[in-house]
């Protein structure tokens with residue numbers, strides 16, 4: 238499940254992709270209730286935190302299955318005329334006055350001349366490394382893990398688990 242923060246929901250509206258995300262049958266989280274083994278349900282619910290007013294242009298954060306969000310955005314990009322090729326490898330970038338990119342798709346190699354190369358290939362970006370660009374990053378201050386709970390997704394509830402523990406050295 239991917240969590241789209243309220244300010245990113247507002248950004249999605251600005252970008253004109255909010256309706257596509259809404260059509261993907263997922264939901265806004267409108268409140269947080271911190272259930273705890275030391276509280277009764279009634280006590281926990283007294284501290285309900287509403288999320289619908291966090292950002293004036295968002296009805297709370299939006300929760301979507303990651304693949305559903307990815308496919309929605311890919312379909313929208315295609316509808317806007319973007320050519321998408323998935324599953325490429327051996328990406329090589331040449332910068333300069335005449336930039337170019339080569340890559341393999343299946344067993345075929347491709348070469349493209351282009352005006353602008355945008356390397357949106359994540360934190361281990363091969364584009365960044367090939368062009369010798371400096372990586373700017375914050376120190377690790379959170380460790381996050383995922384947990385798959387079968388049958389927990391009924392379209393209404395989203396479980397966030399915050400285990401207490403020592404912070405890493």
Ligand SMILES: Cc1cc2nc3c(=O)[nH]c(=O)nc-3n(C[C@H](O)[C@H](O)[C@H](O)COP(=O)(O)OP(=O)(O)OC[C@H]3O[C@@H](n4cnc5c(N)ncnc54)[C@H](O)[C@@H]3O)c2cc1C
Pocket residue numbers: 238239240241242325326327328357358359360361362363382383
């Ligand atoms: C477990 C987990 C849960 C998260 N949950 C959330 C959340 O709920 N909400 C939230 O806002 N953020 C969440 N994040 C953070 C979020 O996923 C990242 O911040 C975001 O994906 C970064 O986007 P990006 O486009 O920079 O890189 P990425 O999403 O990593 O995209 C990079 C793309 O480039 C491709 N690629 C990389 N190298 C190559 C190569 N050599 N050749 C070809 N293709 C390549 C990859 O396959 C990938 O498709 C989560 C992260 C993790 C790990």
